[in-house]
Amino acid sequence: MSILTIILTFLLMEPATWLIHKYVMHGFLWVLHKDHHDHSNEGQFEKNDYFFVIFAIPAIALFYFGAKQGFNVLFYTGLGITLYGMAYFFVHDIFIHQRIKIFRETTSPYFLAIRRAHKQHHKHTGKEEGECFGFLWVPLKYFKMYFNTK
Template sequence: MTVLTYIGITVLTFLVMEAVTWCTHKFVMHGFLWYLHEDHHQPKYQGVFEKNDAFFLIFAVPSMLLMYFGVEPVLNYKLFIGLGIMFYGMAYFLIHDVLIHQRFKWFDKIKNPYLVGLRKAHKVHHKHLGKEHGECFGMLYVPKKYFNV
């Protein structure tokens, strides 16, 4: 495979992860694993970590395994799928935990219309404290109605 193919696999995996995240958030986090996600919908964090942070492992473990098996015995496509998942996880951390929830005060004065729209959509998602009646389950794709157009 060529370098462009590997880059394409990584980018495609990153993009597909938005759909995977949406489905996981709607049907797993707001479904049978609500007990792990519920504390995330409470008004204030009760410490540095919340049970919801366990989902980091749910996504990180497959990514690490794919990267491990993607270099042995020879470099192959699994590494680049793992990298796509890892890059999405890094974006998720920066967007969700840093920008939206301000768990770290790195980007507290954002004026970019797209990023402001992301924050608005996520606030709408969190207005529901229960697992029912949710909306805006994705992270990077946000409906137009949340942007000042």
């Protein structure tokens, strides 16, 4: 049951991330996300980085209460959220935005599609008219660009 909870939580984080990105980050918390699109912050950190803390709080609470109650479903839900957050950090911050200069070259059609969709998302510098709000799953047209066998 614990492994199933972790996997299910990880998978459900993708639609949750899409909704949060579109309606929260590009909505009422645009003030924190804006510098990620317009690159107005020249330092190493952006206001957008506060989202790591904001999103970690529910996972930490789930870990705490789940462990306190004997490592129940709350704990494993927190673990699924945390694993998704780690994947997000490695793919988004390291691979896509190159905040750490590694994994620059890839021939993986999956990662090329993810990178392309993210570039399309960043084409828009305002909070409206955005597209490609997903993270690990993006519109099929981007996958078709790189998985085309012709």
